[in-house]
Amino acid sequence: MSSKESNREQGFQTLAVHKGYKPDPLTGSLALPIHQTSTFVFPSAETGGRRFAGEEEGYVYSRLGNPTVTALEEKIAALEKGEKALAFASGMAAISAVLLGLVRSGDHILCSRGLYGCTFGFLSILKDKFNVDYTLCDMRDKESILREIKENTKVIYIETPINPTMQIIDLALIGQIGKEHNVTTVVDNTFMSPYLQRPLEYGCDVVVHSATKYLGGHGDLVAGVAVGTKEFLEHIQFTTQKDIGGILAPFDAFLLVRGIKTLGVRMDRHSENAQKVAEFLESHPKVTNVMYPGLKSFPQHELAKRQMDGFGGLISFELKEGLEAGLNMMNKLELLKCAVSLGDVDSLIQHPASMTHSVVPREERIKMGIADGLIRLSVGIENVEDIIYDLEQALS
Numbered sequence: 001m002s003s004k005e006s007n008r009e010q011g012f013q014t015l016a017v018h019k020g021y022k023p024d025p026l027t028g029s030l031a032l033p034i035h036q037t038s039t040f041v042f043p044s045a046e047t048g049g050r051r052f053a054g055e056e057e058g059y060v061y062s063r064l065g066n067p068t069v070t071a072l073e074e075k076i077a078a079l080e081k082g083e084k085a086l087a088f089a090s091g092m093a094a095i096s097a098v099l100l101g102l103v104r105s106g107d108h109i110l111c112s113r114g115l116y117g118c119t120f121g122f123l124s125i126l127k128d129k130f131n132v133d134y135t136l137c138d139m140r141d142k143e144s145i146l147r148e149i150k151e152n153t154k155v156i157y158i159e160t161p162i163n164p165t166m167q168i169i170d171l172a173l174i175g176q177i178g179k180e181h182n183v184t185t186v187v188d189n190t191f192m193s194p195y196l197q198r199p200l201e202y203g204c205d206v207v208v209h210s211a212t213k214y215l216g217g218h219g220d221l222v223a224g225v226a227v228g229t230k231e232f233l234e235h236i237q238f239t240t241q242k243d244i245g246g247i248l249a250p251f252d253a254f255l256l257v258r259g260i261k262t263l264g265v266r267m268d269r270h271s272e273n274a275q276k277v278a279e280f281l282e283s284h285p286k287v288t289n290v291m292y293p294g295l296k297s298f299p300q301h302e303l304a305k306r307q308m309d310g311f312g313g314l315i316s317f318e319l320k321e322g323l324e325a326g327l328n329m330m331n332k333l334e335l336l337k338c339a340v341s342l343g344d345v346d347s348l349i350q351h352p353a354s355m356t357h358s359v360v361p362r363e364e365r366i367k368m369g370i371a372d373g374l375i376r377l378s379v380g381i382e383n384v385e386d387i388i389y390d391l392e393q394a395l396s
């Protein structure tokens with residue numbers, strides 16, 4: 001590659017395909033090799049000592065780094081426009097390692113009012129066992145965020161769009177408040193993927209993902225990632241990742257690299273399909289309260305257009321006749337599968353109150369906007385007429 005070419009900034013899909021791995025010069029293998037090894041042989045005893053001391057580059061042991069996983073991390077860092085990424089065994093492993101790396105006993109975390117159920121569960125553990133407090137805050141207006149920042153607030157933690165209500169938070173505002181108040185801002189970007197939204201570009205500090213979802217895309221793995229500055233991610237790598245040990249296995253890193261190669265293509269199709277499905281649901285007489293950022297009726301449609309490059313594949317809605325009617329409809333679906341998780345090529349439908357958000361006490365769940373009858377649909381990449389046909393027959 002000429003130096004001119006290497007300085008040129010490549011587009012998202014080019015990075016998604018190529019970044020992190022060049023065909024192995026020894027074998028010519030086009031696909032990323034799976035380094036299925038727990039440990040790495042040192043050329044000499046002195047080399048081993050220097051690697052442990054951090055005086056020499058090189059792999060040591062797969063909990064501390066593995067070449068297949070490194071290739072994945074470089075790809076994700078490039079796509080999220082971060083300096084460094086780390087891969088974890090699950091989204092929750094990434095989220096817990098990042099939060100534990102940021103707080104100590106007596107600190108406070110300010111969160112969006114609306115979080116994935118197990119993230120809420122982890123905050124409850126921090127509060128009950130480790131004296132780290134949290135507040136859930138409606139972050140749609142600046143004043144209410146500023147009101148909730150305390151002297152001991154160390155982290156602002158948000159999802160946008162929020163799972164499953166699709167409420168959106170202004171990333172530029174969060175980035176700015178974080179800088180002004182010296183608070184680290186962490187954004188769960190699972191619902192968008194870096195193809196549709198890059199929170200670091202808005203001044204936020206750390207991005208986390210359940211890579212199980214759009215990044216993997218095929219419903220065949222569980223993984224997580226965290227992205228941010230080299231300094232912060234190295235801190236996590238050598239503390240809460242190394243010593244708790246929630247690392248990603250090489251085979252899952254390989255699957256994730258394979259999945260990410262088609263991320264942009266899949267996200268375009270997810271967004272295109274979901275827009276049509278949301279319009280169909282909105283026009284259906286039995287359906288109410290359709291929440292999809294791409295709908296003109298969506299209360300934060302303008303903000304969504306400003307900070308997202310597309311509206312993604314998630315829709316939440318209710319049936320006018322309520323919970324029982326909703327569950328009946330889910331049971332009548334044939335093509336769409338009743339399952340938690342999201343972002344797969346397959347369309348998946350679930351009931352947050354009894355499934356993904358069942359750990360959140362009802363009173364808090366209602367405040368988050370998750371009504372008893374709310375249904376969440378993750379629109380896949382099937383032919384959209386077939387998705388709509390299935391919904392139509394189940395609704396009738």
Ligand code: 3LM
Nearest residue numbers: 090091092116163190210212223340341356
């Ligand atoms: C779900 N969500 O169906 P893992 N952040 C967000 C998420 O949606 C999730 C995680 C983190 C779902 C999983 S529920 C038992 C199934 C916004 C997961 C956690 O640890 O990779 O599952 O990510 O909404």
